[in-house]
Amino acid sequence: xxxxWAGKSFATFVLFPFCVLMAFPFGWMLLTSLREQxxxxxxxxxxxxxxxxxxxxxWTSIEFPLHFWNSVWITSVTVIGxxxxxxxxxxxxxxxxxPFRNTLFVLLLTTLMMPSTALIIPLYxxxxxxxxxxSQAGLLVLYISGSAPFAMFLMRAFFQTxxxxxxEAARVDGGSELTxxxxxxLPLTRPGIATVVIFQFLSTWNEFLIANxxxxxxxxxxxxxxxxxxxxQYSTNWPALTAGLTLSVVPVVIVYVRxxxxxxxxxxxxxxxx
Amino acid sequence: MRAGHLLGTPLRKSQxxxxxxxxxPTFVLFLAFVxxxxxxxxxxxxxxxxxxxAPRFVQFDNYSRMLHDPxxxxxxxxxxxxxxxxxxxxxxxxxxxxxxxxxxxxxxxxVVRTILFIPxxxxxxxxAVLWKLIYDPNIGTLNRLLGAIGLDGxxxxxLADHKxxxxxxxxxxxxxxxxxxxxxxxxxxxxxxxxLYEAAAMDGANxxxxxxxxxVPSLRIVTGLIVSLGLLxxxxxxxxxxxxTGGGPNHASEVLGTYLYxxxxxxxxxxxPQLGYASAFSVVTMVLCTLxxxxxxxxxxxxxx
Numbered sequence: 199x200x201x202x203w204a205g206k207s208f209a210t211f212v213l214f215p216f217c218v219l220m221a222f223p224f225g226w227m228l229l230t231s232l233r234e235q236x237x238x239x240x241x242x243x244x245x246x247x248x249x250x251x252x253x254x255x256x257w258t259s260i261e262f263p264l265h266f267w268n269s270v271w272i273t274s275v276t277v278i279g280x281x282x283x284x285x286x287x288x289x290x291x292x293x294x295x296x297p298f299r300n301t302l303f304v305l306l307l308t309t310l311m312m313p314s315t316a317l318i319i320p321l322y323x324x325x326x327x328x329x330x331x332x333s334q335a336g337l338l339v340l341y342i343s344g345s346a347p348f349a350m351f352l353m354r355a356f357f358q359t360x361x362x363x364x365x366e367a368a369r370v371d372g373g374s375e376l377t378x379x380x381x382x383x384l385p386l387t388r389p390g391i392a393t394v395v396i397f398q399f400l401s402t403w404n405e406f407l408i409a410n411x412x413x414x415x416x417x418x419x420x421x422x423x424x425x426x427x428x429x430x431q432y433s434t435n436w437p438a439l440t441a442g443l444t445l446s447v448v449p450v451v452i453v454y455v456r457x458x459x460x461x462x463x464x465x466x467x468x469x470x471x472x
Numbered sequence: 473m474r475a476g477h478l479l480g481t482p483l484r485k486s487q488x489x490x491x492x493x494x495x496x497p498t499f500v501l502f503l504a505f506v507x508x509x510x511x512x513x514x515x516x517x518x519x520x521x522x523x524x525x526a527p528r529f530v531q532f533d534n535y536s537r538m539l540h541d542p543x544x545x546x547x548x549x550x551x552x553x554x555x556x557x558x559x560x561x562x563x564x565x566x567x568x569x570x571x572x573x574x575x576x577x578x579x580x581x582x583v584v585r586t587i588l589f590i591p592x593x594x595x596x597x598x599x600a601v602l603w604k605l606i607y608d609p610n611i612g613t614l615n616r617l618l619g620a621i622g623l624d625g626x627x628x629x630x631l632a633d634h635k636x637x638x639x640x641x642x643x644x645x646x647x648x649x650x651x652x653x654x655x656x657x658x659x660x661x662x663x664x665x666x667x668l669y670e671a672a673a674m675d676g677a678n679x680x681x682x683x684x685x686x687x688v689p690s691l692r693i694v695t696g697l698i699v700s701l702g703l704l705x706x707x708x709x710x711x712x713x714x715x716x717t718g719g720g721p722n723h724a725s726e727v728l729g730t731y732l733y734x735x736x737x738x739x740x741x742x743x744x745p746q747l748g749y750a751s752a753f754s755v756v757t758m759v760l761c762t763l764x765x766x767x768x769x770x771x772x773x774x775x776x777x
Contacts (some may be wrong), residue, residue, distance in 0.1 A: 205679075209572040210580065216569070217587045220647065223602050224590065226613055230605075238611060287498040295484065296491030302499065309506050311765050313708030315729035316757040319516065319736050319750055320509035343501035350498055375490030404595030406711050411737060422597045426715055429601050436605060443601060447594050454593050458586075462655060 231440035238436050252437030256445060259438070260428060266445070269420040272334060272341070272409075273402045279342040280349045280398050281391065287346070288353030289379055293365055306347045314344065314407050325412055332414045340408055345401065349394045356390030357383070392460045396453060400461075403450060421446045510758065516751035522744040534752035543723050547731040548756070554638060554727065555706025558645045563698050565646065566653030571687070573654065574661045585658070589651030596648070596711035603644045604716050607631050631717050634724035641725060644712055649705070653698055660694035661687070693772055700768030707760040728753050728760075 230238070231252050233245035256262055290296070291303050314321075321340055322331070330336030360383065368378045384391075403421075410423040425446060432439045454461055517534055519527035538544045569588065573581045591599060606613045609629035618626050630640045664687065672682050710729035713719060719726035719734065732753035735746045 205575045206577060209576040213569070213572050213576065213584050217584055220591060220650070221587050223599075223606060223647070226606070227602055283498045283501070286494040290491045290494035294487050294491035294494065296488040299491065302495065305507075306499075306502060309502075309510060311704060311761050312506065312510060312758055313704075313729075313761060315708050315710045315732070316754040316761070317506075317509045317513065318733070319747060319754060320512040321505065322736075323512075323747075324505070324509065339501075340505060343505035346498045347502055347506065375486055375494075379494075400593060404597075406595060406597045406715075422595055425595075425597050425601060429604065429715070436611075439601070440605070443598050447598060450593050450595075451590070454590070462589075 227440045227443055230436050231444050233437055235435060235437050238434075252441040253445070255435070255438040256441040260424065260432075260442065262442065262445060264417065265419055265421050265424045268334070268418060269403060269422075269446075270449075272338065272420050273399055275338055276341040276345065276402045277395055277398045279338070280345045281394060283342065283346040284349035284353045284394060285384065285387070285391070286379070288350045289357050289383060291350070292354045292357035293360070293362070293383075294375070306350070310347055310351065317344075318407060318411055321408070322411055331412055332418070334413070334418050337409060337412055340412065341402055341405070344408075345398060349398060352394055352397070353387070353390055356387050356393075360386060389460065389463075392457065393463055396457055396461045399453060400450060513751045513754045513758075516748055517755045519748040519751075521747045523747055527748060530748065534749045537749065538752055538756075543726060543731060544753070546723050547719075547726045547728050547753075550638065550725060551707065551709065551727040551729075551760075554641060554645075554709065555703055557638075558642050558649075558706055559699055559702030561642065561646050562649050562653045562702055563695065565650055566657050566698060567691070567695075569650065569654045570657035570661055571683070573658055585651070585655065588654055591648050592651040594648075597715055599644060599648050600712045600715035603640075603647075604631065607640055607716075632721050634721055637717060637721065637725045641713060641716065644716070645705075645709075648712075649702075653702075656694055656698060657691065660691045664690045696768055696771030700764050700771065703764035703767065704761055707757055707764060728757050732757075 229245060232248040232250065233252075234247065234249055235252070237245055291299060325331045325336045325340070328336070330339065364382065364386075365378060368382045373381070405420075406422040406426065409420050410426065413419050413423065425442060428439055428442055432442075516527060518529060518531060520530045520533070521527035569584075573584050576584065607630040609615065609632060612630075614630065615627040618624065628636055630636045668686050668690075669682055672686055677685065708729060709727050710733070713725055713727055714730050714733065717725045719730040723731075732750040735750035735753070738745055
């Protein structure tokens with residue numbers, strides 16, 4: 199046999215500096231958010247004294263709680279909406295038998311990869327004609343409709359792993375299709391639901407283009423567009439700016455760390471199924 | 473078919489009704505906010521329209537204008553170059569890091585995977601703002617670090633120079649995408665039968681030969697997937713460039729997404745939106761993305777054979 203130690207040491211030797219490079223921007227972000235404003239320009243690269251004042255600045259002066267709350271509630275409603283639509287239709291495409299099922303499914307599939315950069319003009323015009331421009335309701339409609347087909351696709355894969363006999367037995371017992379779906383099927387698909395929830399949470403929380411385009415009223419903006427405008431306003435107050443970035447990342451990192459397994463599974467499934 | 477058939481039609485009928493009812497909400501949203509916009513953009517791309525009154529039908533004028541517009545040609549070129557380079561770098565680095573993570577001690581591997589993955593879960597806005605500060609010409613960390621280690625000569629206005637702006641963007645995109653690429657490759661590596669390596673070792677194949685003749689061919693489907701995802705992400709690139717450079721300096725980093733956005737929603741106030749012309753770029757983006765998906769299906773099918 200070959201010497202396993204040689205390979206392992208070599209891998210460590212290469213990966214260690216690489217990981218330092220990859221982690222550097224975040225480390226630097228944290229350090230900058232904790233340093234004093236007057237040491238940004240000429241202070242040492244590693245600050246001598248750490249202070250939390252930048253977090254207080256970011257929290258109060260840019261109305262961070264307001265935008266944070268906007269992000270939380272826009273993301274929550276989107277996740278719930280997508281979940282309802284995607285589980286219902288994913289189940290129908292996986293397990294129910296109805297005419298044109300495959301045709302409709304292929305139709306939904308073919309447009310799955312259309313990016314929002316390509317659709318932003320008609321979507322903007324459409325919201326405008328419905329009078330939903332500059333409203334969070336309009337943004338929610340776009341988020342849910344844009345994400346539901348993909349989530350449906352993920353959920354369908356999960357429903358397909360359930361045995362048909364289970365559903366047929368429930369039918370013989372006389373349950374309506376909706377009851378079967380709610381009582382028998384949904385409880386069995388928890389891992390799938392967790393995956394969709396995490397995936398959707400992340401993509402909605404991080405969405406920028408649509409939110410930045412259809413919302414103009416500053417008070418209704420979620421975090422991402424606000425962080426973008428902050429860059430202009432706080433171009434020299436780097437501690438406050440990086441403190442804002444750090445705070446905006448906290449929920450994402452918490453969800454990632456706590457639900458790493460489903461998270462990775464979801465991302466993989468999404469990629470592979472594409 | 474199965475039980476439904478044996479028990480007669482009522483069950484099948486209720487299934488049919490339930491089927492349509494279950495897909496109806498998704499389908500209505502899909503028609504209104506996915507399919508209709510696609511068709512509407514295609515129509516708008518054949519018109520000239522400033523947003524008021526009725527769009528004026530101009531046939532393929534927008535597309536021929538694109539061919540003569542130096543900014544449009546630049547945007548298409550930059551999109552293709554950025555996409556190609558980013559995809560190549562991601563695929564290469566992703567495979568290398570996955571192989572290394574696969575041979576390292578499993579516990580260390582978990583830590584490495586997490587470190588590489590975290591940049592991919594923060595938003596593009598966060599990573600773009602962060603890197604913009606790092607690249608800042610006056611007080612940016614990159615220039616300060618170069619100064620600190622005595623390489624003042626390499627200090628540079630990274631995002632303001634048309635020679636360095638594209639590599640600077642590639643770095644940010646690779647930084648964000650590497651963890652995911654590595655992870656897909658890692659999963660692919662784990663699914664290779666270890667007996668293959670043992671058999672090859674018995675036949676006297678060295679590590680490099682094993683890599684070339686077992687690892688690389690076994691990962692063909694995974695590579696196809698990574699390449700096509702890289703193409704898709706490249707063709708729709710917007711956030712990072714919009715936030716870091718806005719397409720500048722002087723259109724040096726302009727891509728299809730940023731150009732169509734400035735045409736439609738105007739970075740300069742007072743200009744009339746060119747919704748028809750901008751829509752033509754939407755159509756080009758959609759065609760490129762469709763090609764990327766077709767390429768993936770083709771690669772997967774070929775690898776399956």
